[in-house]
Amino acid sequence: MTQAKLAQxxxxxxYTYASYERGRRGLSLEMACTLADFYSTSVDYLIGRTDxxxxxxxxxx
Known part of the structure; x- marks a missing residue:
């Protein structure tokens, strides 16, 4: 999936989504939860607290 499609x-x-991926912009808790749900994983996995x-x-x- 492209960054543009996921941003949409x-x-x-x-620009905002690319900034998230590059670590130039922090994720809100709400956005972290949305991404975790989208990828069917946990927020802890997204932020590297678990494998x-x-x-x-x-x-x-």
């Missing part, structure tokens, strides 16, 4: 899906500009790609089970609220 996430409703951000290409386990499996998402956490959804809790009942």
């Amino acid at each position: 899906i996430l409703h951000v500009s290409l 386990d790609r499996r998402p956490y089970p959804k809790s009942c609220r």
Whole structure:
């Protein structure tokens, strides 16, 4: 998937998404959760706190 397509899906500009990937711009918690859901993984995996790609089970609220 291209950066442009993912930026469109996430409703951000290409520049903003590219800045996330390059580490020039920090992710909001909301955007980190959106990306984790999109990639079916956990926020901990995205930020390098675990090597386990499996998402956490959804809790009942």
